[in-house]
Amino acid sequence: MLEKTYVPSEIEPRLYDGWEKSGAFACDPASSALPFTIMIPPPNVTGSLHMGHALTFTVQDTLIRWRRMQGRDVLWQPGTDHAGIATQMVVERLLAEQGNVDRRGMGRDAFIERVWQWKAESGGTITRQLRRLGASLDWPRERFTMDEGLSRAVREVFVTLFRQGLIYRDRRLVNWDPKLQTAISDLEVENQEVKGSLWHIRYPVVDAPGRFITVATTRPETMLGDTAVAVHPDDARFRDLVGKFAILPLVGRRIPIVADAYSDPEKGTGAVKITPAHDFNDFEVGRRHDLPMPTILDREGRVTLAEIRDSLAVVGYGAGTPLIRPGIDHGESEKPSQHEIADPVFVESLDRTDRFRARALIVAKLTEIGLLDKTEQYTHQVPHGDRGGVPIEPRLTTQWYANAAVLAKPAIEAVESGRTQFVPKQWENTFFAWMRDIQPWCISRQLWWGHRIPAWYGPDRTVFVAYSEAEAQAEAREKYGHDEPLVQDEDVLDTWFSSGLWPFSTLGWPDRTRELERYYPGDVLVTGFDIIFFWVARMMMQGIHFMGDVPFRTVYIHGLVRDERGQKMSKSKGNVIDPLELIDRFGADALRFTICALTGPGRDVKLGASRVQDYRSFVTKLWNAARFCEMHGIRPDASFAPAQATLPLTRWILDAANRTIEEADAALEAYRFDEYAATCYRFTWGTFCDWFLELAKPVLEGDLPGAAELRAVTAYVLGVLLRLLHPAIPFVTEELWDHFGYGAPCSLIRAAWPAAAPVPDAAAAREELDWVVRLVGAVRSVRMAMNVPTGATVPILLRDAAPETLARAERWIEPIRRLARGSEVKALAGEMPKGAAQAVVDEATVVLPLAGTIDVDTECARLTRERDKAAGEAAKLAKKLENADFVARAPEEVVAENRERLARFEAEVARLGAALRWIG
């Protein structure tokens, strides 16, 4: 016997274990079935399951289970990502908390070993949690991006791209995170609105006594690295200054005033200071005007004068050029002005000063010497590192780059031609917009945790890129003619470089494995829009380049999980919902069904505990319906086929089940998880429970004729339901499947997906049952309106009923009596009873003789309201049909349909009018 209440926590682990042990999750490379592949977006190895994961993995598991039941050879590839920055930060924080020496103190090897240890300790968390969710991943195939196999793929890709000229070293500006002390990509930069100041600084003009050119800046500290002031070529205000020089305050350096269209006369003062080594736009200006590019900030974001001197020397100012002059060269003109502009002592004092402190000191100093024109309150966007959270600094460094523009081209074409399609399609625009304007991809990171770049340097800084040190050594020997000591590049690769290989590296590439042949390209990639650029784009580029085909046919993009009020979940807001807590409280099925029900196309999912609680009711409802079936001796009957159904009731439910199967299938094909859930919900609750089981009760309980067929059909339909719902709510359905003996324990997961099966005379059955439903509904409605006590039974009399209607009433007398609380159901014979309540059902008028118990005035008012409503409808339709344009131009069917409706409403008005006369 099934327990009275379904307790998920007792059942879920057992079933999951059963599935996993039975090998139900495993793909079968030897199979002849059509494969179906989803590559898991590998979560961070040290992460734990959050709501976003719950959403994406529920969607994936639903697709996977559905396809598996359809007989596809399913591979859902599991694995985790090493997540370079995130993981390194976690371990560094851990070291600090435990009072250990920091990573530099430990040294590289020891630190990396510590990270591996951390991975061993906490790396299993998320995979355990995925199991709680019910995710049917092929666990024995689990991979990790730092596996030997995947690392080999990374080296292969790096070396190949290098040799193809698609990876190169370049010295240019990068986004530098002074906290993490590494370069980061454009995508890892988040602009944050900051309330700051805009300082207007006056730069004295050489050879123009008393004249200044005023620049505005939000970063005064960068002035140390200024090598020009730019004005717009057409800006009349400054035209005479172009070609002259300004004196860089405090520093005393002469810098040219150049004309460059970058300068926007509308912005700031119209004259803009140029700091080529610390601003992306200035860098371009610097290139155009051949300006020196001194670096003024070190890797920690502190002012460094040494680098300024070095860089000036390198670019040809000459080693002896005094950077900080002990006075000002005012040309032939005047004596130094009232201001003592250069202050070498002050500038020297800034060495090793943090950038923000230097900013404050410089502003104070400028104020002191009277060169600060004004300070404005200024709110602007400041780029921050998404991990470190501090403002990034553009910094001139040498890094490894991948030529993304070349790699992007075939990826763009693949989407244009539809070889890969986004769902919803609008995301293709987002993809195109970014890919068509893609920048060189900086792939090196100054971190320790990650794939070390397979590049070695000789004593003359010649770089040898090779699969291994030995190979690099061999290449070096060839070049130098003898052995030279080589030093490996210190940097590691951007995490996305390796995750971009995921669709094929997990299958054994670069070996041409059986799995690679069979499961690449994958079918669907499921992910959120936030990583289209980070990951989807990279997989497309690398997949096409190395495999010659797209990595997946479809990219299904879902929304973000938000809280009930639509706020993004975040720790700082304290509105984070833990999926595991929801699973504990309501069961994995309830959470999964909720996610499916709320996941529409292009919509964020607003989720709170109460929603999950609501949908738990559905799981419970299914459980109770099954209990009812069990109590009434319903058992699977493999010999039954829908074609054998003879009763209207069984034909009707089988037909409804067919349509549900078709709708569910269509919804899943279209990635409409909301429609899939709604269709199943409606059929289970609204049709199967509310009507079918209720109508079946008299027959089942009384063991009336037809009971055997009814039992077989009920079992059949329950079996359909369990299979239809299994992808969304795998646990409860499997439990019931097993309990009823539809198959061996834990066999629903691999049971055949239901198919619509022909039902004899379905249309007639539908008509008949629809009538029963209408009749019962009408009687119930009138009883409620007339306040008939729930327990009271009343005769149900049919006036003006067609013979066929009376025959139906006879056939359905028991269910009608039961559901509509009728003492009898028959034709009205003789006189119309006084004071009866009435309702119109098709051609007949249902009469409930309630003389004495009802208030005639109330009933009159009710009938009048009904009649007026029908009359209103009829009038609207009549007006429409009188419109010659409508009749002439609207499609024939539409006109015909409107005529029909008009006739129907007119008849109803007539019958209700008659009812009103009778009652009086």
Added chain:
RNA sequence: GGGCGCGUAGCUCAGCGGUAGAGCACUGCCUCGACACGGCAGGGGCCACAGGUUCAAUCCCUGUCGCGCCCACCA
């Protein structure tokens, strides 16, 4: 600044040329042998606003207002 999406019942959302729908919430009645995580019956909407196209507009077009997101922008 460029782009995208969204404004439909109290809430969350479907629908997207021809009867305005669902779930939850709400109201009333009901312990009837599956289920109160339940049953039955109800109430509730100028489908943001203004124009246009059409025989017909919640749906298509244009504009306005409101909300959200992405990209670019440290003068």
